[in-house]
Amino acid sequence: DTEVTQTPKHLVMGMTNKKSLKCEQHMGHRAMYWYKQKAKKPPELMFVYSYEKLSINESVPSRFSPECPNSSLLNLHLHALQPEDSALYLCASSQEKSVYEQYFGPGTRLTVT
Amino acid sequence: GQNIDQPTEMTATEGAIVQINCTYQTSGFNGLFWYQQHAGEAPTFLSYNVLDGLEEKGRFSSFLSRSKGYSYLLLKELQMKDSASYLCAVRDRRNAGNMLTFGGGTRLMVKP
Numbered sequence: 001d002t003e004v005t006q007t008p009k010h011l012v013m014g015m016t017n018k019k020s021l022k023c024e025q026h027m028g029h030r031a032m033y034w035y036k037q038k039a040k041k042p043p044e045l046m047f048v049y050s051y052e053k054l055s056i057n058e059s060v061p062s063r064f065s066p067e068c069p070n071s072s073l074l075n076l077h078l079h080a081l082q083p084e085d086s087a088l089y090l091c092a093s094s095q096e097k098s099v100y101e102q103y104f105g106p107g108t109r110l111t112v113t
Numbered sequence: 114g115q116n117i118d119q120p121t122e123m124t125a126t127e128g129a130i131v132q133i134n135c136t137y138q139t140s141g142f143n144g145l146f147w148y149q150q151h152a153g154e155a156p157t158f159l160s161y162n163v164l165d166g167l168e169e170k171g172r173f174s175s176f177l178s179r180s181k182g183y184s185y186l187l188l189k190e191l192q193m194k195d196s197a198s199y200l201c202a203v204r205d206r207r208n209a210g211n212m213l214t215f216g217g218g219t220r221l222m223v224k225p
Contacts, residue, residue, distance in 0.1 A: 042200055042215035043156065056212065090155055101146065102213060104155035 003027075004105035006091050012111045015081060021108045023074040023091030032074040033102065034066060035090040043090055049074060081112045117216035119201050124222045125191055133186045133219045135201030144204040146213065147175050147186045151197045159186070159199075188221075196223045 004025045013019050023032065031050050035043035048056035049068040063085075065077040074091055088109050092102040116138040125131040137145070144163040148156035160168055162177035162184060174187040186199055201216040 040218075040220075042218050045212060045214075048212065088153075101158040101161060104157070106155050109153075 004091055004093055004103050006089075006105035006108050008108060009106065010109045010111075012113060013078065013081065014113055015083070017081075018077070018079045020078065021076040021089055021091075021110075023076075023105055024072055025093040025103070025105075026072055027093065027103070028071075029093035029095055029103070030071060031094045032068065033092040033094075034064075034074070034076050035092065035104075037088045037090055037107070039087075047076075078110075081110075083112050086111045117201055117203055117214060119199075119216045119219045121217065122220045122222070124224060125188075127191055127193060127223055127225050129191050130187065130189050131191060131221065133188070133199050133201075133221065135184045135186070135216055137182050137184070137201070137203050137216075139182075139203050139205050139214075141206035142179060142203065143206045145175075145177055145184050146202040146204070147173075147184075148200040148202060148215075149197050150200060150218070156200055191223050193223050193225070196221060 007022045033048050034046040036046055037043045045058050046060045047066045052068045052071055063080050067075040088107045090107045091105040094102045119135045146161050147159040149159050150156040159173055160170060160175035162168055162175050165177055165179055167174055167176045172189045177184045188195055198218040198220050200218045202213045204213050
């Protein structure tokens with residue numbers, strides 16, 4: 001199984017809503033990532049979890065809150081977002097000690113109204 | 114910090130060969146990746162170079178020169194389905210090498 005899955009595929013939310021994005025992998029990878037990608041731009045790293053602990057936070061606003069409940073799951077909790085947060089949110093995973101490649105999920109297309 | 118440059122757009126003809134260049138500046142270089150991304154989809158891994166030289170994988174090849182901070186992705190026998198964005202990404206040794214920084218991507222359009 002070389003797949004990273006993400007739910008939902010699409011999400012529309014208001015600025016006062018609270019929602020969560022979910023990511024799952026069963027490849028035994030110990031590093032998991034959240035990226036944000038705006039249209040026609042490259043992915044930008046938001047968070048890195050290593051062995052279920054947050055190791056990198058790229059100065060992301062607190063309205064984005066990551067959570068890693070176990071080694072296979074990664075969540076991104078959203079609260080009080082702004083319209084400019086509309087983007088494709090990509091989850092990825094990699095082997096911790098052999099970071100030859102990151103496997104990306106299909107992404108969640110988020111629209112904030 | 115890092116600086117990664119690649120052309121914004123390229124056009125090529127079906128059946129031809131195209132070379133997409135990437136230049137980078139980084140401290141603690143620890144590998145360069147090429148990803149393909151079709152519109153609205155996730156990036157998919159194409160190649161990885163950490164030592165100088167050419168890595169060949171079917172129709173795709175990738176080259177690295179660490180002394181020049183330069184890589185290219187070579188696509189042969191172009192097919193219409195190769196129309197996509199091609200992302201150059203550099204890994205450095207910060208944070209146990211877990212971070213990839215992506216270039217802006219090159220949008221390749223393959224014409225009949």
